Amino acid sequence: MEFIDILARIIPPAIFFASPLIFTALGGVFSERSGIINIGLEGLMVMGAFVGIVFNLTFHEVFGDATPWVSIFVAMVVSAIFALVHAVASITFRADQVVSGVAINFLALGVGLFLTKQWYDKGQTDMVDRPFYTIDIPVLNKIPILGDLFFSGWYLTSYLAIILAFAAWFIIYKTPFGLRLRSVGEHPMAADTNGINVYAMRYVAVMISGALGGLGGSVYALTIALNFSHATIVGQGFMSLAAVIFGKWHPLGALGAAIFFGLAQSLSIVGSSLPLLEDVPQIFLLIAPYVLTILALAGFIGRAEAPKSLGEAYVKGNR
Amino acid sequence: MFANRTVNILIPIISVLLGLLSGAVIMLVFGYNPLKGYAALWTGAFGDAYFLGETLRQVTPYILSGLAVAFALRTGLLNIGVEGQVFVGWVASVWVGVAFELPMIIHLPLAVLAAALAGAFWGFIPGILKAKLGVHEVIVTIMMNYIALYLSNEIVRNVITDGKDRTDSIAPTASLASEWLAGMTYFSRLHWGLLIALFMALVMWFLLNKTTQGFELRSVGFNQHASNYAGMSVSKNIVLAMVISGAFAGLAGAMEGLGTFGYMSVKSGFTNIGFDGIAVALLGANTALGVVLAAFLFGTLKIGALNMPTVAGVPTELVEIVIALIIIFVASSYMIRWIILRFKKEGK
Amino acid sequence: MEYVIEMLNIRKEFPGIVANDNINLQVEKGEIHALLGENGAGKSTLMNVLFGLYQPEKGEIKVKGEKVKITDPNVANKLGIGMVHQHFMLVDTFTVTENIVLGSEPKKGGTVDIKKAEKEVKELSERYGLNVDPGAKIRDISVGMQQRVEILKTLYRGAEILILDEPTAVLTPQEIKELIGIMHSLVKEGKSIILITHKLKEIMEVCDRCTVIRKGEGIGTVKVADTNPTELASLMVGREVSFSTEKTPANPKETFLSIKDLFVKDVRGVDMVKGLNLEVKAGEIVGIAGIDGNGQSELIEAIAGLRKSESGRIKLHDQVITNLSPRKVTQSGVSHIPQDRHKFGLVLDFPVGENMVLQSYYQQPFSKKGVMNFKNIYKKAQELIDEYDVRTPNAFTKARALSGGNQQKAIIGREVDRSPDLIIAAQPTRGLDVGAIEFIHKKLIEERDKGRAVLLLSFELEEIMNLSDRIAVMFDGRIISEVKPEDTNEQDLGLMMAGNTPQKAGGS
Amino acid sequence: ACGASDDGGDSAEGSGGDSENNTENSSENGNNEDFSVAMVTDVGGVDDKSFNQSAWEGLQAFGEENGMSKGEGFDYAQSESDADYTTNLNRLVRQDYNLIFGIGYLLQPAIEEVAAQYPDTNFAIVDSGAEGDNVASILFKEHQGSFLAGVAAAKKTQSNKVGFVGGVDGALINKFEAGFEAGVKSVNADITVDVQYAEAFDAPDDGKLIASDMYSKGIDVIYHASGATGNGVFAQAKDLKKNNPDEDVWVIGVDRDQHEEGAIGEDNVTLTSMVKRVDIAVQDVTDQAMNGEFPAGETIEYGLNDDAISLARTNEEALSDDIITAIEDWKEKIINGDVEVPSTREELETYVNSL
Ligand SMILES: Nc1ncnc2c1ncn2[C@@H]1O[C@H](COP(=O)(O)OP(=O)(O)OP(=O)(O)O)[C@@H](O)[C@H]1O
Ligand SMILES: Nc1ncnc2c1ncn2[C@@H]1O[C@H](COP(=O)(O)OP(=O)(O)OP(=O)(O)O)[C@@H](O)[C@H]1O
C-alpha cells in the first residue's frame, strides 16, 4: 500500500503542475502543425496570466463564483487577439517565425508589466480573491485507489486540459479542418492547389495557439501563482514548447510530455522524503526532471519529424 | 534592380525609428512626455563618460551571447541554451579566477579559456545528441539551461565556497577590469572584455565567411544531404557548430565573471543575457557586424531605460515594448521593403 | 469546333523577367494538346496562370467560350480545370485518399468520412483503370503511383480539362506506357488534356496538336499529324537539333571500376543489391538499364560512399573503396552526378559559384591553410559557367534561382571538371529540354573519349541505347545480362528489364 | 504596512525636472536643509511586497516627516538585473544624494565598490555586512523572529510535523531556517521540521508542489521564506482550506504581514507572519544621518527589542492565548539574553543538542 501512498503524493501535484503546460503545448501543436513555429508560447502565457489576473481582480464582484471561468475565457480571447501580432508578422509579412516569436515574448512581458504599473501603481498585482480550487468528483472519488489518484484533489481545469488534448487529437486527426491544417503545415502549395486558403488556415492556427497559450497562462495564474508579476511566468512557455517537440507535434504526445514533466518535477520534490531517494543530494533531485527529459529523448523517443514546411513562409506561386 | 544595398541598410534604421516612434505614442497615450522620456534614456546611456562606460559594459556580453545564437543559426541550429552556457562559462571563469595564483599573463587567458571551454562543453551535449541521435536541439538546450542554473548554484555554494552565497572576488591577475578604463569613465565597470567581444565578432565573421571550416558549417546548415554528398561530415559539423556557439556564450559568462562582477553568486533565476542574445542575433540578421550593432542598441536601451523612471517617471518596461516592436519591424522587413520601393517608384 | 479553353494574348511578368508574352493557346474538346518549349520557356507559368496560381498582367481566358477570371485554384476547379504539377503537390504523410479528398472532404458528423472517401476513390480509380491503393501512404508508393493520385485528384474534383506538366519526366518506360493508356481513356470520356513534355516522341505518339513557345513568346500551333520531331525541335529551339548523338565506337582500356558480390540494404533494411558484379573500363560508357526500384539507386549510393555496403567489394583501379567516406571516394577519383539534384547536388542557398567547389573547396587554389580564396573560386566558377553554358545572371546568384536544366548543367560542369577517372551519371537529363540533353550527352561522350569511365543510370531506354557502349541490365539487385546496344533493341531490353533472361543475347 | 506605496507613483512626472535643479544646487556635504536620501532596490523592485517595498515605505515616511516628496529629497532607483546595482548607485551618487541605501544582500559587493570610489557619500546596506568607512550595515535578527515563528508553529501543530520552505539555499535564508527550527524544538523537541528549498524566489509552481507534498505528509504548519515562491504555498493551503474548512493548514508569512494572502472567505490560513520592519531601520538610519550621526563603518542589528522584528498578530482567531503567551515568554527570554538564537545550521545543531 505504501507504493499507492507515494503515487497519491506524486500524481495529483504532477497534474496541477502539468495542466498549464498541456494547454499551452496544445496551442503549440496547432500552430506548428500549420507550419508556424511558435517560440512565443512563453509570451502568450504571460499575456494569459496577466489578463486572467487583472480580469479576476476587476470583475470578481460581477461574476461571483464564475469569475475564474470567465477570467480564463477572457484571457483566451485577448491572447488569441494578441497572437495576431505573430500571425501578421510571420504569415503576411513573411517575418522569420523565430524572430517574431521572440518579439512576442518581449512584447507580452513589456505590455503586461507596463500596464500593471499603470493600473496598480506597482510591479505586481494583489492576490486574486477567486482563484480555482480543487474538487473531489463525487462518487468516482470513492473508487478504491483510482479515486484517490484521479478523482480527488484535482482542479477542474486539469480535467479540461486532458479533455482538450483528446479534443485536439480529434480535431487534428479526424475532422476536415484538421486534415487541412496538417496539409498546410506539410505542403502548403499542395493545400493551396486543392483550394485551401493557406493564409487563413495559418491565421486560425496561430490564433488557436494564442487562445490555448492564454488559457495555459491564466490557468497557471489562477491555480498556482494567484497574482501577476514579472515572476509569474518564467520558463513555463519554453517547457511547453519542449513538450510540443517531445510529444512529436502530436496532441496526445504533448499531453504525455507535459505530464512527464509534471511527474518528474513532482518526483524531484517528493523524492527528498522517499526512503529510496532521501540520501540523494538535493542537487540531483533538482536537476532530475531536466536530465530525465534529455535521457528520455536520447534513449527511446529519438528523432522526431517536424511538419515539413515548419518555419517557412508561404509565398503564393513560389517553389 | 534598385539599389538593394541601400534598402538593406535602411530597413534596420527605419525599424528602430518606427519602434521608438511607437514607444513615443505609447508614452503619449499614457500621459508621459515622450521627449522627456527619451531624453532620460539618452542621458541614462550616454549622459556622461560613466554612463557611456556602463553602456559599453552592458554591450559586451550581449555581443557574445548574440554571436553565440547567430553562429548556431547560421549553421541551421537554434541554440536556446545560450543562457545556460553563459552560466557555466561564468562559473568556470570565476573558479579559475579564485582557485589559482598565477601571473596575469597565464591566469587571465586561462580563466577566459575555461569559460569558453565550459560553454563549449555545454553546447557539445545538445550537439552530439542532435548529430548522433537526432534529438531536437531546442528541447535539449532548454533543459540544459535549468541544469546549468542549478548546477552553478551548487558549485558556488558547495564547491568553490563553503556554503556561501557568493564566491570570493577573483584574483586581480584574472581580472578583465581596468583601472585605466574605469578612471576614464568615472569608475564605470567598463573592462577589457569589450575588446574580446569585438575580436570574437571578427573571429566569427572570418571563420564563417573566410575559412573552409566555415564553408562546411554553413553548407551543413543549409543542406545536410548535399554536404554529406560533398564529403563533409555532417555530424562533426553539427557538433562543432554547437561547440563554437557554446564557447561564444561561455565567453559572455566570462565577461560577467572576470569583468563586470569579479565573482559569481548563487542565482535565483536566469540572467537573461542568453535569452536577450536571441533577440540581439535576430536583430543583427545573424551577421557578425549586425550582432555588434544590435548589441550596442540593446545595451543602450537597457542601460538608458534605468534612468527613465527616476527622471521621467516612465516605467522601464516601456523599453521592453520598444525592443519588441523593433524586432517585429525588422522581421517584417518584407513590408518595409515593399513600402520603400513603392515610395521610390512614386518619387520617380 | 468549339474550344474548351482559350488563352489569348497572355502576358505574365516576374520581377525582372517576362515569363509569358502574348501567348495564345486554344484547346479543343477531347483533344490532347501538347505544349512544347525549352526549359524556362514559360510553359509552367502559362499553366499556372490557367490554374489560377498566378494572375496574368494582360490577356484573357475563356472556358467553353465564356470569359472567366481565374483568381485561385478553387475557381479553376469549379470551372473543371485540374492540374497535375511538375513537382507533385502531395502531402507525403497523408494517405492516397486523404490527398485526393483534401479540400473537398465528404463529411459525417463533423468528421471526414474516410470510408466513403475511400470508396469513391476506389470507384474512380477503377473506372479509369488507375489501380491505386486508397489506403496507402504517399511516401510508401512509387512515383508513378503518386502521379496517378495527382490525376485522381483532378478527376475527383470533376475536372473536364486536365493539365499535365511534364508527367513523364519522372516515370519509367513501363509507367509511361500506362500513363498514355490512361490519357487515352480520359479523352474517350470526353475530357481534354494539355500535356507538357520535352519528349518529342511522346508528342508524336499521343497528341493531336502542339503549341510551341520560345523564350516566353508563342511561336504557333501545329497539327501533330502534319509535322515531325525535327521540325518541332527546331521550332522550339530556333535552330537545328540533332537527335542521335554522334559518337565513335568505344575504345575500352583497363578496368577502372570493378564490383564484386556487392550487397546493399535500403533505408528500411531490405536487401536491394544482392550480390552484384560489374566492371567499367576506361574509355567506355556503361549504361545500367532497369525498372526503377531494382536496386539502382542503392548501387550508386554505395559506390559513392553515401550508403553502407553490407558485403562484397568495390574497387577503383587497385584500391578498395568499399565503405569509404564520400570524401575518400571522391578523392580516389570518382565523380557523381546525383539523381536528386536538389537534395544532393546543390546547396540551393549558396551562390552558384560556391556550389561549383562543393567538393574541392578545401583544396588549392580554392583555399590555402583553411582560408578560402574566393577570387579563385569565382574565377573557376565563371569558367565553368561559360564552358557549360549555365544560364545565370552571374556566379553570385543563388543556385535556387536557376532553372532545373541550368542547375543540372552546373552540377555536370563541376563533376566533370574535377577530371575524375569514373563519372557516375544518374539520370543526368531528367526533365531537360532537347537542347540541354544534346549538350550533356556530348559532354559525357567527350569525357569517355578522354579515357574516363562513365557509369550511366537512366530510366530512358532511348538515352541508354544512344549513349552506352555496353548495357548492363539490372533486375532484382543483380546484373542479369550485358548487351551491346547494337545487338539489341528497346523491345528486347524491355523484356530483360522485366527479368526475362534473353535468349538471343545469351546465345551469341 | 501596505497602502503607502500609492503616494509615490503619481507625482513622479511632475517632479522630474525639479530633481535636476535640486541636485545641481546641493552642496557636497549635506546639512539639514539640503539633506537627500535615496535607495537602490534589488531585482525584486520597489513594490515587491517585501523588504524593498518596506524600505521604500521607510524613506517615504522619512520624507513625509521632513516635508519632502519623491524626487525632492528622497527617491529610489530600481534594478532590472544584478548588473544594474552599480550603475544605479552611481547614478544616485551623481545626483548628489547624501545617503544611499542598497536594499538586499545582493547589493553588498556593489555598495563596497562604489563606497570606496566615493568616500564623500554615505552608504548603507540592508541585510548584509559591508566594509567601508562610509558604509553602515543594517542587519536584522531574522533568526529571532523566525524563532518566535517556530514557537507559534510548534504550539499550533497537531500532527507534530511542521515545514519550512526556503527560496534559495544560502546564508540569509538559512538564518530563517535555523531560527525557526530552534523555536520549534525549544517548545517540543519531538516535533519534526521538514526543510525544502525551491532554489528560486520566483517559482510559485515549485512552492505549490512542495507545499502540496508537505501537507499531504501531515505537516500542518509551513513557514515560508521564499518570496513569490511562497505564493504557491499560500495557493495550496487555501485550496486545502477551501475543500475542507475544518482542516488545519497554516502558513506563516515572511517579511511583512501576509494576512491578506491567506484570506479565504471567512477563514484565513495565515497563522502569523515574521515581520521585518526594514522601514523602521531605514528611517532610523536616515534620521541619524540627517542629524549628522550617521553610523559610518558600523553594523547595526535590529531585532525584537526595537520592534524591527516582530510576529504579526492579525489572525486573532488562530493565535490562541496560550500561543501568544508562549511567544511573549520566549520573546522575553531572547531579549534578556537567556536564549541565544542560532543563526546558522551549525549553531542550530549545537543549540538543539543542548536542549
Ligand atoms: N516564381 C517565379 N519567380 C520569378 N520568376 C519566375 C518564377 N517562376 C518562373 N519564373 C520565370 O519565368 C520563366 C518561365 O518559367 P517556367 O517555369 O514557366 O518555365 P517552363 O517552361 O515550365 O520550364 P521547364 O521546362 O523547365 O519546366 C523562367 O525563366 C523564370 O525566369
Ligand atoms: N524562387 C524562384 N525565384 C526565382 N525564379 C524561380 C524560382 N523558382 C523557379 N524559378 C524559375 O522558374 C524557372 C523554371 O523552374 P523549374 O523548376 O520549372 O525548372 P525546371 O527546369 O523545370 O526544373 P526541374 O527539372 O526541376 O523540373 C527557372 O528558370 C527559374 O529561374
Ligand SMILES: [Mg+2]
Ligand atoms: Mg515547367
Ligand SMILES: [Mg+2]
Ligand atoms: Mg522542368
